[in-house]
Amino acid sequence: MAEKINPTIIWKKHEFEDEIGYDKFKKSKTWEGNFYFVVGSDPQLGYIWPPKDREATDWQEELDRCIETVEKINALTPRPQFLVICGDMVNAMPTEQDKLNELQVNDFKRVFSKLHPSISLVCLCGNHDIGNTPDEKSIKKYREEFGQDFYSFWCGGIRFLVINSQFYKEHDAEKIAKQQEQWLEDQLIKYKGQRIIIFQHIPWFLDDINEDDQYFNIKKELRIEMIEKLFDAGVSHIFYGHCHKNNTGFYKNLEMITTNAIGNPLGDEPPGLRIVRVYKDNITHTYYPFEKFPCSVNI
Numbered sequence: 571m572a573e574k575i576n577p578t579i580i581w582k583k584h585e586f587e588d589e590i591g592y593d594k595f596k597k598s599k600t601w602e603g604n605f606y607f608v609v610g611s612d613p614q615l616g617y618i619w620p621p622k623d624r625e626a627t628d629w630q631e632e633l634d635r636c637i638e639t640v641e642k643i644n645a646l647t648p649r650p651q652f653l654v655i656c657g658d659m660v661n662a663m664p665t666e667q668d669k670l671n672e673l674q675v676n677d678f679k680r681v682f683s684k685l686h687p688s689i690s691l692v693c694l695c696g697n698h699d700i701g702n703t704p705d706e707k708s709i710k711k712y713r714e715e716f717g718q719d720f721y722s723f724w725c726g727g728i729r730f731l732v733i734n735s736q737f738y739k740e741h742d743a744e745k746i747a748k749q750q751e752q753w754l755e756d757q758l759i760k761y762k763g764q765r766i767i768i769f770q771h772i773p774w775f776l777d778d779i780n781e782d783d784q785y786f787n788i789k790k791e792l793r794i795e796m797i798e799k800l801f802d803a804g805v806s807h808i809f810y811g812h813c814h815k816n817n818t819g820f821y822k823n824l825e826m827i828t829t830n831a832i833g834n835p836l837g838d839e840p841p842g843l844r845i846v847r848v849y850k851d852n853i854t855h856t857y858y859p860f861e862k863f864p865c866s867v868n869i
């Protein structure tokens with residue numbers, strides 16, 4: 571049994587309360603100048619496709635890509651404000667394979683705790699982290715390991731909202747889903763008109779707001795209602811994972827960006843990370859496979 575990693579390493583970081591990494595951008599409600607952050611998704615330790623002949627407890631290949639992620643990010647100059655992992659940190663669902671889930675979570679934490687202390691780690695839950703039909707028990711377990719499943723923070727004058735997208739897909743946790751719904755309503759009212767960016771695992775849609783329902787999106791009726799609400803509040807960008815490939819879609823000028831998997835891509839592009847540059851009047855983003863990932867970022 572691997573050594574249990576203290577969950578506060580990640581919890582404190584994504585709460586932005588680690589004094590070590592504190593600088594003028596962290597927690598800042600006002601514009602402090604250009605900055606950037608890095609988006610990665612789906613390290614999904616334990617998932618390889620097509621399946622390989624390996625032990626059930628062997629996820630070294632995905633783990634190596636996590637190690638590469640940390641090394642590439644730690645080597646960046648200047649340092650990014652944070653790294654967000656858009657869900658599916660691990661493959662084994664706590665609702666189905668709790669022991670395996672624990673081992674994978676521990677390995678994830680062991681590797682990502684090596685991130686430079688000034689770079690905050692923002693985690694959010696994917697379906698594999700809480701189960702395809704999460705319940706109060708699996709969400710409680712996630713919270714013990716990673717911290718809250720929905721929350722918000724300021725960085726450089728931007729309001730970032732992190733959402734548990736499983737509540738819009740399928741769940742058995744009505745009480746918590748209602749709490750998120752109320753919290754999100756409140757956030758959108760309170761910060762309407764400010765610069766807002768959202769992180770979540772499952773995309774509302776991939777290419778078109780009216781596209782048919784499928785595994786990789788959220789059902790149409792709910793999707794349209796929510797997207798209208800987010801657009802109306804002034805949300806400018808939503809970053810997703812879940813699809814294991816890169817994709818960009820628009821609703822009016824609200825941009826939705828899906829980022830390829832760190833662990834096991836299913837499209838043509840090799841694993842990598844996305845760099846998001848935040849300027850006073852716009853935001854740009856570029857995906858880099860690991861072998862083309864830069865050492866410095868012009869910002």
Ligand SMILES: [Zn+2]
Pocket residue numbers: 658696697698771811812813
């Ligand atoms: Zn997923």
